[in-house]
Amino acid sequence: MPYENLAGRTAVVTGAASGIGEAVAVLLAAQGARVALLARRAERLEAIAEKIRADGGQALAVVADVTDDASVEAAAARIHEAYGPVDLVVNSAGVMLPNPVEAGRIDEWQRMLDTNVTGVLRVVRAFTGDLAAAAAEGRTADLVNISSVAAHVTYPAYAVYGATKAALTHLSQSLRTEFGPRDVRVTNVEPGLTDTELKSHIDNAELSGQLDGMFDALGGLASEEVADVVAYVASRPRRVNLGQITVLPTRQV
Template sequence: MGSLEGTVALVTGASSGIGEAAALALAERGAAVALAARRTHRLEGLAKRIEDGGGRALVIVADVTDRAQADDVVARTVAGLGRLDTLVNNAGVMLLGPVVGAPVDEWERMVSINVMGLLYCARAALPHLLQAAESGPRNVADMVNISSVAGRVARGGSAVYNATKHAVGAFSEALRQEITGRFVRVSLVEPGATETELATHNRPEVLDTIKARFEGVERLRAEDIADTIAYIVTRPRYVAVNEMLIRPTQQQG
């Protein structure tokens, strides 16, 4: 893989799972990494791991569902690390269950984080990504938006989660068309079942359904998705990986 020396990456939702693994993978390839999430202790522990490995990390405690905080995350990244070459829009939640009788606050939470938080960060980052693409060391910049297989395949029991991830896919493709000629690449990563904390925020009866669905399936690890992100952003300037769907081998849908 190519080197990310001299570049800066911002990873949202960096306190666990795919975000944590992505931050480590990008740091290993030479990027300075801004770590954004709400859990201070988790972020500080991750920053120490990166710094102990010889990298640079900046901890930013924030809630990206608040537009002002999302703007501030990007501003603090550029102020603290000097530029912004890569945005990994990873912050998100997955709250499943039937539509009938669903707690509406779960819907609102998913739309706020999965859609609006991603949009706020994308908007704030774009001027800096465009600027990075016009200068060294790589003359290209990347926005990687983390979606899900749920952004491709609608299933009963996950209607609103499906809706948020389909929105991420539509936004990513439209934005790609707008800015790809300026060497800012927009990539969509769609993981299937992955062993992270994502599912643990569901209600007990929903957790039972998820467990039954994937009984006997060896799930992906966060590091598998991080490896995919690292592959995407280290491609040569003329190569854009627009979309990547990754499922466990045993996952059928």
């Protein structure tokens, strides 16, 4: 069985209201982890948490906005009150808002930077102490960041999105130098084309149509397939850190 040591762990998953985050939360809970689901949409979060509980899992819905310091701090306090310290953190919250740079969409640039980069840092700050303490006690401790192949592959009109994901990939690699010596594992997962709500946020009709064409030509990964990768890396023996994983639809090159 590929998931041997997820039962009994306490996980935080951001972006858990849909897509990869939702799939990760559902899978971890099914494997016996207590899961705190973080996202902004209260009704959606609670519906997912209820489904997890109906299937015998443990789930806590926590409304939080990773772009807001106080919101993340309050979320961490609620999780600690309900579940105690955390030993698995999955940063899945992200936004993809493509437009040509010449469009000057500072609103989109700021939202992507604040979610995809600073949002991750806020969550890392909130739970670093937990992860380090778990590792010091001899338990498995994981930080998993969901980046993108856009960190390496350039696409017209996706420059700022790609830059935020390149920053996240580099951040993950840098954090390994700080966390690895303390036995905290850091994994950076870079999915390729994946069928999530991200594409519904695009307000440029031409770019939205191009993305639909890519899905038609290449086929996209299901969120559950990326979640499988996350669960796999978190379930390895604690001395094994799969630091960097790229997961693509077979036709995407």
